[in-house]
Amino acid sequence: MKVLKFGGTSVGSSNNINKVIDILENYGKEDAIVCVVSAIGGITDKLLLAGKQAQNKEDAFNDTFNKIKDIHFNIIKELNPTNSDAILNYVDEKLEALKSLLEGIYLINELSPKTSDKLVSFGELLSSFIIAETMKNRGLSADRKNSQELVVTNSNFTKAEVDYKVTNNNIQDYFKSVPQNITILPGFISKSKAGEQTTLGRGGSDFTAAIVAAALKVDQLEIWTDVSGMFTSNPKMVKQAYPIKKISYQEAMELSHFGAKVLYPPTVQPVLTLGIPIHIKNTLDPEAEGTIISHDPVNANGPVKGISNINNIALLTLQGSGMVGIPGFSKRLFETLSQEKINVILITQASSEHSICLGVEAKDAPLAKSAIDAVFENEIALNKIDPIIVETGLAIIALVGDNMKNHQGISGKMFSSLGKNNINIRAIAQGASEKNISAVILENDVKKALNTLHEQFFETKTKQLNVFITGVGNVGERLVEQIKQQKKYLKENLKIKLRVVGLSNSRKMIFNEEGIDLKNWKEQLENGEKATLDAFFEKTKSLNLRNSIFVDVTANKAVADMYAKYLKQSIGVVACNKIACSSDYENYRLLKRLSLEYNAPLLFETNVGAGLPIIDTLNNLIASGDKVNSIHAVLSGSLNYVFNNFNDKTKFHDVVKQAGVEGYTEPDPRIDLSGVDVARKILILARESGVEMNLEDIENISFLSEAGLKSDTVEDFYETLIADEAHYQKLYASAKEKNCQLKYVAKFDNGKASVSLQEIPEGHPFYNLEGSDNIVMFYTKRYAQQPMIIKGAGAGADVTASGLFADIIRLGND
Structure with missing residues (x-):
């Protein structure tokens, strides 16, 4: 027997559902199949939105409901163009129940966790029914089993805890004698011992699949999603990221906790003890190799397996001289957050005991501050500690790897490469096991940080340079042509990937984060936006790319006067313009000092002797x-x-x-x-x-x-x-x-x-x-x-x- 799980994107359209059915039909030729499905992509969010709108007495919940209805009806008709009436009637009946629930929320002006679980359960119940009935219509041996009849939990609504003994017995008893070859199960949903609808938390469909796989002791659990495995970093932010072929359970959990959305962290727990491998596969590319998660993966990627991040982080700092040597502060702090059900993502404390820093979700920060300040009201009044300090607009980036502890200098490389690119680190957390090295940075720096670290740890000594050129007259034009001519040579022989990201003359400027096509740059520039020195700088700054270089190919004093701004952003400056370095001595020294302070090279070899050294x-x-x-x-x-x-x-x-x-x-x-x-x-x-x-x-x-x-x-x-x-x-x-x-x-x-x-x-x-x-x-x-x-x-x-x-x-x- 095989257990497969398909996520929201995999069942997000009729086209994708057809791909899922093809995969199941193919697998079903040789094995009995258990298929766990998520809600149709985006539906859970819409259900929550409708509930919130109804709770707030917003009539717009009706519009959101109608969108939910239209999405399901359209998919049913596309999947079953000639035989959809029975499916439509059933779904319409369920949607009417959903509408009644929303109207009830609207009337009582309340959305409790218990009601929320009932609300979001509609997504998986509908998607699983539609897929199962479509497969029946196509003559396949398939049927749906409601997971709420199998997975039993406590009454901790929105994130219920599983009663494994009862649940395992239910699953094993049911699958002893199922007549159908393919069983469709709705993921995420469950029922309490009291018979109330519960859910396993967002991402819980993975969890459902793992629970079933562990109960049935299958050889492998397959998680099908819209990417070809777990990547070395987020491929939407790091173009050079690639799938990790093999990874350990611990590494997978660390990456999942830190934002790798491919896998829901609790998924690993049920299968880890039994040593059941998890295979991450791509619904849109079934032949792709994917990622295998197991106990003892081959260490093919070196000590660092992946780089991940969590955005929308707030940093809470409790500090004061009155904390030093006084026991109990940490206990009171964490108890307070626990009572408010606020999850702590990162903790760091100086050995002086003068301060404790905590990373929490930004949405929890106001409540956390209010609660902590109240608990420590007396100490704050006596000036023993300061009111809690809250910093927002932050993110956490993390290096993950089981074998990092056996390699010296990993953290040194991490922080050095970040520092060279002007990425300021607000807090650091690293356990003795060194499976995870985490740092808190500005959220605006996340993309640059991920690319910088990926280049450092995963790319074959290739350094990417992002070049911004002002002045494309006689000399500037020749420079662009030389870059175009030598790009391939630089990459192959010097391991330098050089991209011209910005170009400007006195009238126009253009930018392309992926690199300007130098075959027709003149035409692009002619059609570019209006150029100003400040606008060029602001755009260069906002792109926030690693290894950025500003090249001044002018003889303009106003351009030279901009160097300090670039250097303060850790953007290197290369100039043939002699005005800056021959300006007032104090300005010359300032530029030299800024170059050192912000680790931004200032090179001006062409100021004297053109190309001569x-x-x-x-x-x-x-x-x-x-x-x-x-x-x-x-x-x-x-x-x-x-x-x-x-x-x-x-x-x-x-x-x-x-x-x-x-x-x-x-x-x-x-x-x-x-x-x-x-x-x-x-x-x-x-x-x-x-x-x-x-x-x-x-x-x-x-x-x-x-x-x-x-x-x-x-x-x-x-x-x-x-x-x-x-x-x-x-x-x-x-x-x-x-x-x-x-x-x-x-x-x-x-x-x-x-x-x-x-x-x-x-x-x-x-x-x-x-x-x-x-x-x-x-x-x-x-x-x-x-x-x-x-x-x-x-x-x-x-x-x-x-x-x-x-x-x-x-x-x-x-």
């Missing part, structure tokens, strides 16, 4: 104990390009224009040609060397004409270049006469910095610097005579984009 090299020198004495550098690829292409046969205006076309200068070339851009770069290097310095401390000797310096607009500036051609030709002629090359040089020496156009003699390392190349010479304590030199392309959209991309990848490797 200049800042990284400098940081490594400092970190290894070296000391920078001086820095000599050509740091502007734009200016190097200009002066490498300017001579007595060209015009300065034309060369500058061409540099803009090639993408070497900013849209406003004055930023490059005024020396401000180079000054910012040497300032950043000086600061990274450990020197406190501001931009105004740098001597900037400009080579521009007076008119060029005073120009108000970009157009005016270009006009001055034409007018002052002789000024620039004079600079070239002077260098040529001395057989020198013009290079715009930045220097940092003895705590002072300067930038200026210089005539570089032949033989100097800067002399043959070609194209838009940059070069940096670090003179340090270790490199005192022969400097460390870094040289290469220092400007251009592709190399700048690759530098940004390298910083992003670096975060993936951390």
Whole structure:
């Protein structure tokens, strides 16, 4: 004999019920079948709603009743298109009884637990009758047996306790001689010894099936639901979650208690003692392997078997110096909650005995506070303890696994990975058995926490990065294209799953939590929503994704001013925008401090030298104990390009224009040609060397004409270049006469910095610097005579984009 149970979703439509009947017919060819069914999906909730509406004197209970009636009638007609009259007449009679019950509740304005059990029992009674009669109509050997005639309980309404001795005898006696091959039983419902209708608690259909399986000592209990087993985490929140093939009874109970809705926790109890395995199967995918729950499962998933959560939690804290060393506080606290029938989900107490924290359902918090404050009224009045503190908007996440106790560092990995993603932990509970490690967090952080932990414990060292890019002009576009090109390589070779989740330009912005399709991102962006810096930040923040990275591909001060907001949310920042790190020294230090405090990386390698590893090299020198004495550098690829292409046969205006076309200068070339851009770069290097310095401390000797310096607009500036051609030709002629090359040089020496156009003699390392190349010479304590030199392309959209991309990848490797 086999025992199968089908849940509400499995019998939630005529289509699904047909699948159930097919499964039963197939099983019935070889074995006698006991099939326990839940109410049609959503009906129990509607019954409770109707009861509450009637109790509150709301006429809307009639509308809810009619919805219940329509759902059942429609399913009956769809299942039995030519032979439904008898079923409809019976169901209509039962529904009239239901309506009379609701009208009675309406009249007396009361819904007691006893009446509630009578009310909700209609769901299973109707679904089991409809399924059994449909099977009969199709010629199958099937019949229904009312579980209320088998399962006997006490009178603890809404969650009755089973009298196993009487119940087991009833079940065994009945199934000794049943004529039908398939017996349909309504789950969840029972009767007290006094003959009153009771229920086994929400989810009790699983329990009914387990009771029957244990009484009949079957080889296996099958629970059929709408998912393919118990998953490593909630698949609706964690896309990478997958079914657990085998799991122990204890692990299954822990996961069930902590929100895994596939299994009702008490289900395990009747079959655990007898060692009857439970097989979780999928009605919608009968061939799927599912999950087997047994005494000794193979430990294929490692020490952690699953990650689960409970939402709508309130944290109650009882604290005060008067508690220390005084026995009895805990006893009084728990007795109070027990008397109010408030279930405690989590308990944690500091060894100092100064405080006790309790997790309860949020709906119970007001009653709990009122009751506890009343019990401890005297101690509160004497200031020995504080009034109970209630925190809401919380959730519990839990790691579950029998073998966690045999593996060091599980809790360390858990809390470290949560901390890195700015998930604050309000309370922790861990038993000595270490089958369950629980933490209380904000409910808004649940999805991020589950994904973070799943990545840590279940995924093959693959780290998901969620990237938000502001600025998709020349460099930004190249960055997006590089990401699109390298996504597969990153996943296969570096185990980095990189998703661009947000994109913005100055006008529009788009977001996709699952990752923007980069094949047509330009069209999507054109049709996106209106962009503002604050809106982009708020959306990034609200998505609350793990390993989030904000990438600034602009030269905009307003964007740079947003960095602190991102860092405070533990969102990493990658920037080619030099404004933030060359801003006031206090702001620079603030960003550095926030990066450390919130564990949010701040990377800006492209601030100096585009894709060249200049800042990284400098940081490594400092970190290894070296000391920078001086820095000599050509740091502007734009200016190097200009002066490498300017001579007595060209015009300065034309060369500058061409540099803009090639993408070497900013849209406003004055930023490059005024020396401000180079000054910012040497300032950043000086600061990274450990020197406190501001931009105004740098001597900037400009080579521009007076008119060029005073120009108000970009157009005016270009006009001055034409007018002052002789000024620039004079600079070239002077260098040529001395057989020198013009290079715009930045220097940092003895705590002072300067930038200026210089005539570089032949033989100097800067002399043959070609194209838009940059070069940096670090003179340090270790490199005192022969400097460390870094040289290469220092400007251009592709190399700048690759530098940004390298910083992003670096975060993936951390």
